Amino acid sequence: MATEWKVGFIGLGIMGRSMSRHIINAGYQVTVWNRTASKMEEAAGWGARKARSPKEVAENSNLIITIVGDTPDVREVVEGENGVLAGAKPGSVLIDMSTISPDATRQIAARAAEQGVAMLDAPVSGGDIGARNGTLSIMVGGEASVLESVKPVLETMGKSIVHCGPNGAGQTVKACNQILCGLNLLGMVEALAFAKKAGVDLEKMIEVTTRGAGGSWALANLGPRVVKGDLDPGFSVRFQQKDLRIVLQEAERLELPLLGTAAVQQLLRSVQAHGGNEDGTHALIRLMEQLGNVSITPSE
Incomplete structure (x- = not known):
């Protein structure tokens, strides 16, 4: 070699x-x-x-x-x-x-x-x-x-x-990673919406929860960007949807129900339908704002 x-x-x-x-x-x-x-x-x-x-x-x-x-x-x-x-x-x-x-x-x-x-x-x-x-x-x-x-x-x-x-195992583990990313993303936007609707300071909520059992990469890295209104892609909705499609295709082959992953995929499809295809995955916050009638990102 x-x-x-x-x-x-x-x-x-x-x-x-x-x-x-x-x-x-x-x-x-x-x-x-x-x-x-x-x-x-x-x-x-x-x-x-x-x-x-x-x-x-x-x-x-x-x-x-x-x-x-x-x-x-x-x-x-x-x-x-x-x-x-x-x-x-x-x-x-x-x-x-x-x-x-x-x-x-x-x-x-x-x-x-x-x-x-x-x-x-x-x-x-x-x-x-x-x-x-x-x-x-x-x-x-x-x-x-x-x-x-x-x-x-x-x-x-x-x-x-x-x-x-062996070959394929790396991609299988990446699929597991994308399941976790999707569900952590959903958890983050729901927590932000809950805090905002309840009148809690979002930056303080993020500071505390990132140090606890509910912390995640999404919360620590994407949460602050949401609060600032920065929805530019580090990883776009388009590519996340591609990854989740791969996950769900493999799950179908394995006859494995992935209810949460399927829900995230459908929610991100709504983001796509509203023009967010090339935004970062944290643009899911826009859908949460619509569903909860709450303003989380700064108005332009």
Whole structure:
């Protein structure tokens, strides 16, 4: 297994932008590609090389990282005519850090293995804040020995790196994470509405409850943004809905009822219906304001 990694990075969105920069700043040679080509210019300013396709990224790398929107996007950049597998050399490692279907992950990993390419599924949690700070939680599926060899690269982006099992296990644990994120999000907006309607100072409520048993990442990080009226996306409603769709599809396959998760998915659909698709997930507060006839975010 290679120890001198030449890194390819595909996907320079809200998360990938910061993640790729950490790898560059750590001194690795990095080649980037993004569907919207203009986003590569910033990475080039940090020292990255620009590629014309995922295939070219793979031709110039022995460790290729992808973080794109959805399962079809991963299939396209990995398995497409000009995808990673069209240019990857045997002995290379592919790390998909997107959040996609566990079943699709296993299929892609099998296809990569046919070409002598090892694959890890390594979805992340921590949002834009974790990506910027290099403190993401990374849940990994695949061979433990492969993970060990690439861990120095992953450590530039995350502080918690856990091997969860074979290919698909990382995505399954990420699905669990998204169940918790959705339900914690709902708990946060209901608590904010309850406090506001009862006349309690919201900042003081957040200060106290984040230190107690009801505390959560959503409450500590998104609660203050709600109070300020900042609904910009660290993680958008659109992507959360994609993740919850994956969760509910897997739950259907497992014949497992997930009542709370389904409720959050439907509530976020209402946010989408009112134009909040690209807002942060904490825009769920707007629906809570409508349902409870209470004003929580500052008026514009």
